[in-house]
Amino acid sequence: MSPQLTGHLHNPPLLAVHDLCVEFATRKGTVTAVRSVNLQVAKGETLGIVGESGSGKSVTSYAVMRILDRAGRIAAGKIEFGGMQLHDADEAMMSDLRGREISMIFQNPRAALNPIRPVGKQIEDVLIRHAQATHDQAKRKAIEALAKVRIRDPEARYHAYPFELSGGMCQRVVIAIALACKPQLLIADEPTTGLDVTTQRAVMELVRELTRSEGMSTLLITHDLGLAGEYCDRIIVMEKGGVVEQQDTAKLFAAPAHPYTRRLIRSTPHAARNIRDLLPEDLRLPPPPLLSVSDEPLLEVKDLVKEYAPPGGLLQRLRGRGGAKPFRAVDGISFSIARGESVGLVGESGCGKSTTSAMVMRLLDATSGSICFKGGELTAVPAGEFARSPLRRELQMVFQDPHESLNPRSTAAQSIADPLLRLEGMSDAAAIRDRVEALASQVGLPLELLDRLPHQLSGGQKARVGIARAIATRPELLILDEPTAALDVSVQAVVLNLLADLKAEFGMSYLFVSHDLEVVRLLCDRVIVMRAGRIVEEGPAARVLSEPQAEYTRELLAAIPRPAHLAGHAAATRAVNA
């Protein structure tokens, strides 16, 4: 953000890591997770470490905190922090420093808090440990800390348990714990992964404001280049345990030196003009052929409603407290999907987008409303019996987590063959194998991987298996529920392109459920924006994302981290491409 801070680097840095190597003892022998990493964080500076999974970015930060798990150890190198040697410091010294001088915030904030201890008590624990408060003042100080991270009604929230708070609120509590003792360095390890964009923005702004006002340094670890670009002064790019590039943010985006950095920047959807831009430069494919969208609707949803009974047990119902209103997850929405069209269903968590897709897929029964597919009424068939309906073949789904959605005991080939056996009634083993191999090559899955089990496949390969399984019966409508949310950006780029190609090849329609507006922009013709069970805006993707009409859509778009540098880079690529 502010390159003027680089001048401070002449002073001794707050944190200096020299030639750090971290090894893990595994059953298959020693694995080097971090190799000769050098980095420095100046006082008041925000340094970003960007990389994909397995790049060693989190391990580096755990090594700095000396909280590697039992199997990990610092094999070589030095870690200096404010003149102290951390790499060989004893546990007593480290535990004094942690939380007081160096703090950390984590991914998945709800799991990062003790589930059975009130959040206020958890803040008190830190204050008392580092002698920032006595037992008498601890409560007052903990409430102050909660107020500082802008938690409304901090006195009441002091007694709350993590499960009673939203993800964003939990992350604020984690930040309050981390900043309670005003440390000099804050390490943020994927602090906003899994949070909604608007929550992400609020959390990041809060971190930036609090660290700046205290003159703290920050180490931001993220897979999201856009996020790092917006909030960091300098960025380190890591790949496979090593640093590939280290640069001021503006320079990194303007002139990425390392091919891996270039690939990473390309795969970030913010900058891409079309879906092919996400792929590495050397992989020039022709743009996917435009599919003529017919006027004939394939799916028509009218006044769809899903209600859930209000919380409360048997006893409350017996006492006749049934007066509470049922919760409407989906509140009377209508939309249609034409043949060959792909529609993006966008919104934040809890907006009802997944419930909607589950009702269309007939995994859930609708409370009221109609779902008309190919002229047939789907709601007439109860969800439990839909598996036997002839329409079932025409409707398939790709799930969010490519790993969890595959049977761990089935090989890739068995998973892909499953719909052929159950929905098409195929029984000839040789014929099935032929179809499975044809499908595998269509989704770009090497045939020799077909006999592997899910845990022997990479994330991208598992995603391909999930897609091959979904298209096995040549469905007309494919429901994609955040199919790339769990994947690294470079893998996401490939999978999105595969989906675009498959759609063109088979003339399928897509209902693409996502929280990522940028991905929707690249893949979808039309966008539906949902909030609190209702549709707030609907229209052609290009129009909705460039000239949003609804206030909420504008908010969503504004919340996406979009560093100026990245936009500049996009403009540059556009100029080159033109």
Next chain:
Amino acid sequence: MSQLAIILARVLQAIPTIFGIVVVTFLLTRALPGDPAAYFAGASATPESIAEIRARLGLDQPLPLQFVDYVRDLASGDLGQSISTGQPVATELLRRLPASLELTLFALLLSVGVAVPLGVLAAVRQDSWIDQLCRFVVTAGVSLPTFFTGLLLVYVFYFLLGWAPAPLGRLDMLHIPPPQVTGFLVIDGLIAREWGTAWSAFKQLLLPGITLALFTLAPIARMTRAAMLQALASEYLRTARAAGLSSGRVLMVYAFRNAMLPVVTTLGMVFSFTLGANVLVEKVFAWPGIGSFAIEALVVSDYAAVQGFVLSMAVLFVLLNLAIDTLYTLIDPRVRIEG
């Protein structure tokens, strides 16, 4: 939902369970081979006298009628008459239940006192000697049958060393039982300030208690170790460490309290199965508990006694589950919401 409401709901939920148990035990005892009238009449009985006894016991009635009679008696608190002892079943159970409870509670206290620290240490120092010790104790505990460990302990501590008293019931001949307050002889002895009696009762309790404790140690230690390992690997523990909390606090407040949740559940299960299954220990130590009473009743088709035993175990089980659930709502705030 308030805690009280949850507890009330649990009690209500137990009613159908108990009724089901009444029906099933009634039918099962009737389906067992053996004729109580023939047993009661003795070896030299004539068919006429057997028929007469059968009529007196009401066993000549059709099953539905017998059932109605049984339920009517139950409703008035009458569990029937035991044909083998001639006493009312309720009196018999009330006399023997405290003996079983005293033994089981003492054994559980012992085994929790050993198993929980052992499991915690084994998890904290994974793969150290204490972990190996834990593994050994767990394996030994599940693989050695209680009658074997019981006999071994008697052989070593009574026969060879002479440290323990003769394994003959709850109290040696020299002492008279203290006035009954709780039914637990050790506690009653202390209440009555009869120190010698309390001490003697305690000595009698020691060997059977250890035998049973060795057996119940295994599941508790195993579960504690597993739950601790899980808690130690959790993300909130990493947060606590990253905040610099002292290792004692991290272990006790953050890891141990969370690890207690599954341990409490296991404890409930272990308690209920030991209470019913310590027949072998009761036999070895001539302990006048309900387990041995039930077995004897079953052998002679003493319907009323068997039914009374099963029913009282069911009620105990329901009460125990209630206690566990209450404990759970106290430890885990999340349960209060889900109800």
